[in-house]
Amino acid sequence: MKDAALPRLDASNRARYEIRARVFKALAHPTRLFIVDQLSGGELCVCSINEMIDADMSTISKHLSVLRNAGIVASDKRGANVFYRLRISPDGSLFACMEEAARTLAESIRL
């Protein structure tokens, strides 16, 4: 055998990485991380989220739609209001780990 057949980023695995990247991308914004953080305490109505953040409601709505498209939150309309909740268990290891990861990395930057 001549060479060790290096792993390659080609068509066969590119799709896999693109899907993962989409999740990270959805979380790659301070406002969206804040929203996710608040939702970890339980579902919230858009109007409540709106009160927490100093931005146009349309902006917030778009952030929520990014999170929804990434599969991170789900929404359901009850009466005139729309409520959002995490689709992943905030107490489970999943999200805690991502937060932990982000926090640890953030600390390590300050060298």
Place this chain on the structure above:
Amino acid sequence: MKDAALPRLDASNRARYEIRARVFKALAHPTRLFIVDQLSGGELCVCSINEMIDADMSTISKHLSVLRNAGIVASDKRGANVFYRLRISPDGSLFACMEEAARTLAESIRL
């Protein structure tokens, strides 16, 4: 007490979320996720990484610099080559969890 003093995304905690967001942003690209994945097997020279990915070396160099600025990888030059490695333990819970998180979320999208 009139209102429950909703948590707010203001100057006092915005910086915290911005730093976290930077980490997620650095991972929010398929090529960079691939690189991180390869580095989890041990350090690699830029030239090796370059062989794995069909893109200009300057492009890869910029991806590496994004990862470095986010504190995810570190580089050191030995001889004519530059070697990159993860600054976080790939076997530890940290990165495994982030990968696990991304994978689980990715699966949950396919409903």
Place this chain on the structure above:
DNA sequence: ACAGGTATTGGCTTAATGGCCAAATGAAAG
């Protein structure tokens, strides 16, 4: 000092993102 290969940086173009405003949708109350 020069020639070789290796890696980073600057410049440029194109595409994607974030934000606000204004218009549209949808439920519910009058």
Place this chain on the structure above:
DNA sequence: CTTTCATTTGGCCATTAAGCCAATACCTGT
């Protein structure tokens, strides 16, 4: 059924990101 309140969508502009090419920097051996 019209008004109103809550949310989403479309349009537009400014900012940032990705990619390639060319140019520069950095080693190493001659």
